[in-house]
């Protein structure tokens with residue numbers, strides 16, 4: 001069996017970002033409209049600060065306006081809801097993203113529900129969740145959208161594939177399953193209570209792992225030739241103190257069995273921001 005093809009998420013994301021930038025330029029030219037993305041960060045979580053910085057830089061690179069709101073960790077729910085209300089009303093803001101997690105005094109569900117569904121570029125609002133589930137036109141969550149693009153870079157038509165999604169979070173697993181149903185896959189959602197997970201994953205022509213457990217999925221869990229999309233990102237510290245990023249899949253084993261596989265880093269990660277830009281462009285275009 002030849003080694004798996006490595007799916008180059010970085011290159012695919014860059015191509016998508018260039019396409020979005022062309023769409024932004026067209027919108028400016030034809031409608032004198034510049035898409036604006038507002039990103040709200042509450043508190044000082046270091047990982048969230050990096051994500052927000054990266055999102056702002058990518059937004060500007062695509063020719064969009066980036067608005068950043070950095071609020072202190074003790075911000076009240078009422079103050080955050082008031083800001084969301086203001087952003088909902090602003091005509092120059094087409095996308096609103098509230099970086100999760102939020103401090104414990106704030107009910108994240110309430111905040112997500114306060115965002116105008118037409119500006120909900122994360123695709124977490126119940127209206128968008130419902131539209132996605134019922135096969136309607138929705139702003140879909142960015143990470144699973146990116147996973148579909150990566151899978152389709154290997155096989156343009158996913159129709160009829162046996163797809164297994166490991167993980168049932170609202171952010172990745174559940175929308176992933178909905179999107180794959182939309183691609184006419186036969187979808188199984190596995191989770192922490194699934195019995196004999198390796199037997200389930202061995203059926204998968206397309207496996208999406210969104211677990212958050214470093215290198216849990218071993219090579220012998222895979223169907224030979226499968227497309228493997230690894231959403232997980234964990235930092236492993238070796239005994240010598242050096243650290244490296246790994247996914248949910250044991251890459252060195254999987255690469256000998258799979259037909260195509262995303263690396264970590266450089267696979268799913270870069271697609272998330274690219275899809276966020278695409279959602280912002282779509283939101284602006286339909287404003």
Ligand code: NAP
Pocket residue numbers: 143166167168169170171172173190191192193194197210211212213231232233234268269270272
């Ligand atoms: P999450 O909310 O913690 O969900 C993890 C899911 O994995 C849950 O549904 C859980 O099942 C399941 N699970 C846990 N242990 C399991 C096991 N032993 N066997 C089978 N299933 C198991 O995580 P998430 O937000 O979906 O994220 C998952 C991973 O993706 C994390 O590593 C995260 O960092 C990464 N991520 C990456 C990106 C990116 O842009 N690359 C974006 C988002 C997330 P239960 O429901 O039964 O508990």
